[in-house]
Amino acid sequence: xxxxxxxxxxxxxxxxxxxxxxxxxxxxxxxxxxxxxxxxxxxxxxxxxxxxxxxxxxxxxxxxxxxxxxxxxxxxxxxxxxxxxxxxxxxxxxxxxxxxxxxxxxxxxxxxxxxxxxxxxxxxxxxxxxxxxxxxxxxxxxxxxxxxxxxxxxxxxxxxxxxxxxxxxxxxxxxxxxxxxxxxxxxxxxxxxxxxxxxxxxxxxxxxxxxxxxxxxxxxxxxxxxxxxxxxxxxxxxxxxxxxxxxxxxxxxxxxxxxxxxxxxxxxxxxxxxxxxxxxxxxxxxxxxxxxxxxxxxxxxxxxxxxxxxxxxxxxxxxxxxxxxxxxxxxxxxxxxxxxxxxxxxxxxxxxxxxxxxxxxxxxxxxxxxxxxxxxxxxxxxxxxxxxxxxxxxxxxxxxxxxxxxxxxxxxxxxxxxxxxxxxxxxxxxxxxxxxxxxxxxxxxxxxxxxxxxxxxxxxxxxxxxxxxxxxxxxxxxxxxxxxxxxxxxxxxxxxxxxxxxxxxxxxxxxxxxxxxxxxxxxxxxxxxxxxxxxxxxxxxxxxxxxxxxxxxxxxxxxxxxxxxxxxxxxxxxxxxxxxxxxxxxxxxxxxxxxxxxxxxxxxxxxxxxxxxxxxxxxxxxxxxxxxxxxxxxxxxxxxxxxxxxxxxxxxxxxxxxxxxxxxxxxxxxxxxxxxxxxxxxxxxxxxxxxxxxxxxxxxxxxxxxxxxxxxxxxxxxxxxxxxxxxx
Numbered sequence: 166x167x168x169x170x171x172x173x174x175x176x177x178x179x180x181x182x183x184x185x186x187x188x189x190x191x192x193x194x195x196x197x198x199x200x201x202x203x204x205x206x207x208x209x210x211x212x213x214x215x216x217x218x219x220x221x222x223x224x225x226x227x228x229x230x231x232x233x234x235x236x237x238x239x240x241x242x243x244x245x246x247x248x249x250x251x252x253x254x255x256x257x258x259x260x261x262x263x264x265x266x267x268x269x270x271x272x273x274x275x276x277x278x279x280x281x282x283x284x285x286x287x288x289x290x291x292x293x294x295x296x297x298x299x300x301x302x303x304x305x306x307x308x309x310x311x312x313x314x315x316x317x318x319x320x321x322x323x324x325x326x327x328x329x330x331x332x333x334x335x336x337x338x339x340x341x342x343x344x345x346x347x348x349x350x351x352x353x354x355x356x357x358x359x360x361x362x363x364x365x366x367x368x369x370x371x372x373x374x375x376x377x378x379x380x381x382x383x384x385x386x387x388x389x390x391x392x393x394x395x396x397x398x399x400x401x402x403x404x405x406x407x408x409x410x411x412x413x414x415x416x417x418x419x420x421x422x423x424x425x426x427x428x429x430x431x432x433x434x435x436x437x438x439x440x441x442x443x444x445x446x447x448x449x450x451x452x453x454x455x456x457x458x459x460x461x462x463x464x465x466x467x468x469x470x471x472x473x474x475x476x477x478x479x480x481x482x483x484x485x486x487x488x489x490x491x492x493x494x495x496x497x498x499x500x501x502x503x504x505x506x507x508x509x510x511x512x513x514x515x516x517x518x519x520x521x522x523x524x525x526x527x528x529x530x531x532x533x534x535x536x537x538x539x540x541x542x543x544x545x546x547x548x549x550x551x552x553x554x555x556x557x558x559x560x561x562x563x564x565x566x567x568x569x570x571x572x573x574x575x576x577x578x579x580x581x582x583x584x585x586x587x588x589x590x591x592x593x594x595x596x597x598x599x600x601x602x603x604x605x606x607x608x609x610x611x612x613x614x615x616x617x618x619x620x621x622x623x624x625x626x627x628x629x630x631x632x633x634x635x636x637x638x639x640x641x642x643x644x645x646x647x648x649x650x651x652x653x654x655x656x657x658x659x660x661x662x663x664x665x666x667x668x669x670x671x672x673x674x675x676x677x678x679x680x681x682x683x684x685x686x687x688x689x690x691x692x693x694x695x696x697x698x699x700x701x702x703x704x705x706x707x708x709x710x711x712x713x714x715x716x717x718x719x720x721x722x723x724x725x726x727x728x729x730x731x732x733x734x735x736x737x738x739x740x741x742x743x744x745x746x747x748x749x750x751x752x753x754x755x756x757x758x759x760x761x762x763x764x765x766x767x768x769x770x771x772x773x774x775x776x777x778x779x780x781x782x783x784x785x786x787x788x789x790x791x792x793x794x795x796x797x798x799x800x801x802x803x804x805x806x807x808x809x810x811x812x813x814x815x816x817x818x819x820x821x822x823x824x825x826x827x828x829x830x831x832x833x834x835x836x837x838x839x840x841x842x843x844x845x846x847x848x849x850x851x852x853x854x855x856x857x858x859x860x861x862x863x864x865x866x867x868x869x870x871x872x873x874x875x876x877x878x879x880x881x882x883x884x885x886x887x888x889x890x891x892x893x
Contacts, residue, residue: 435482
């Protein structure tokens with residue numbers, strides 16, 4: 166009888182535990198204190214032998230960093246290349262870069278951000294043979310880069326270029342006209358960094374005797390200034406950050422391409438026989454021939470792209486490839502030169518993004534990939550097997566898989582089998598790849614795979630501890646589907662409350678970004694916003710995201726339909742999707758809200774104003790409120806200039822529709838946003854005031870476009886959560 170009582174007690178305990186399982190709610194504090202952070206592999210580098218890889222490891226106990234080398238096949242640690250514990254001059258380092266022969270390593274420390282990608286820092290050269298450490302410069306510098314023979318390092322300092330000889334220790338300045346807010350040599354200006362996605366605008370040739378660099382003359386570019394308010398008790402007066410920022414239709418920096426000869430110690434400007442009146446140089450890259458530099462030139466509208474081959478020794482240049490598009494031609498980093506200097510190129514010219522092979526004169530050899538799907542990543546070419554490795558959406562536009570194909574376009578092999586998002590990092594000799602896989606229900610998993618077949622060799626790391634901890638939470642499935650809007654099947658996900666009852670009605674909260682070529686409906690693991698959306702679902706909201714026209718990975722026509730009218734078709738799709746969703750019996754059509762950040766804030770503002778009979782409320786974080794306030798490269802790529810297309814700019818900008826405001830509107834911005842200037846919000850506020858419209862707003866002092874630091878994100882999402890509860 167006593168044993169039976171214990172048996173009943175154990176049954177009751179199991180029932181009690183199972184009934185409390187999945188009842189815990191996600192708190193905002195947990196989201197922003199890192200409770201749901203995933204494990205990852207940091208600064209992964211494949212060693213040149215193809216059999217080993219290195220990663221950056223941080224020891225929390227000793228607060229030191231190290232570069233550790235692992236064997237691909239066994240995944241066991243082979244050695245520690247360098248540890249900050251062994252270097253008196255460096256308490257820790259945050260990044261590293263190998264020389265081509267891996268005999269030397271640049272270690273980064275005391276690094277501080279300038280803008281989104283650019284940094285300043287102190288950098289040391291570590292010699293793996295004798296363990297010596299050399300400080301490259303006493304000053305904080307930019308973009309230190311080894312010469313291919315590892316005897317020199319070039320870097321940027323105060324808008325000029327320098328070269329340090331690692332043998333003699335001598336440093337030489339090679340440009341002399343650099344000046345803040347006037348001339349920049351070898352480092353990109355603000356708009357190139359932000360929109361063309363690179364900072365280092367100089368390149369070594371294969372023989373380490375020439376450097377090609379882009380020079381920016383931004384003298385005539387208008388300046389933008391931001392007040393920096395500082396800290397209470399420390400700063401009595403605010404300071405100003407002043408930088409060159411070309412807004413749509415305004416003057417850009419005048420760019421020119423130059424070659425510096427290290428033996429002659431002289432620079433020369435590259436002169437082309439084609440007259441470009443207003444142009445960009447978005448990429449430069451030396452070919453395998455040390456005398457031949459490739460350079461990509463595009464017109465201001467960015468609908469014509471020329472690939473030049475420039476012979477530095479002969480002083481001759483020719484266009485080998487010219488692409489034109491009715492809308493724009495995307496700039497990528499996919500240009501790859503083979504041993505014979507034929508090259509791999511990606512293009513949307515057949516309507517989808519695919520891989521092409523050209524000879525060194527620009528004659529098409531063949532189109533390697535074909536189909537009504539986009540190549541989403543190009544990994545490289547294996548010279549031993551003549552295989553191209555790439556990622557695509559062949560298995561559905563919300564998924565990603567890794568593929569191999571012969572350079573002739575035959576023998577295509579799918580190398581990944583799990584449905585979701587797969588991304589590969591290949592060994593230097595293409596023997597292996599580390600695959601990162603996740604989907605909406607599986608946190609990131611890292612596996613070692615054979616490149617020839619995709620077969621999993623070993624599992625490296627997963628996030629099962631996170632998955633296990635999440636079992637205690639009341640989470641909802643992210644349901645993927647499509648919704649037919651304006652003649653298109655748009656990708657959609659929906660998160661319902663875990664205790665969803667089809668017979669009840671729920672408020673609907675929509676999330677989107679919607680910018681050209683973007684994607685938010687992706688079969689991948691949670692971001693911080695996903696956890697926040699789960700938090701809202703736990704509060705009784707249905708959360709939905711719809712990727713409308715203009716978003717990516719469904720072909721060029723779908724993406725480029727918004728050309729010259731940003732904010733027209735995308736907004737129509739969000740409004741009409743909301744109307745269709747509002748017809749569903751479980752959604753309360755009188756309680757529909759929408760939110761977004763940056764382009765998404767532009768969209769949520771427009772949706773509330775133009776869809777004033779549909780949306781009850783909207784939140785806009787760091788929104789563009791008029792495209793006249795945004796930069797040249799991004800805006801004109803899709804809109805041409807305001808002088809050419811005034812109606813496209815004005816008819817779809819929220820600042821011109823404030824009189825339509827009926828619902829509840831929360832406007833949020835960081836005062837030090839160098840990207841989408843707080844000017845957008847300030848002038849939107851003034852327009853709303855003059856239209857006598859009531860709204861709420863919040864400015865985060867000295868915060869940039871990301872609005873983070875300390876408790877900032879927690880405060881921001883608490884404010885938004887409370888606003889939703891009060892107004893939806």
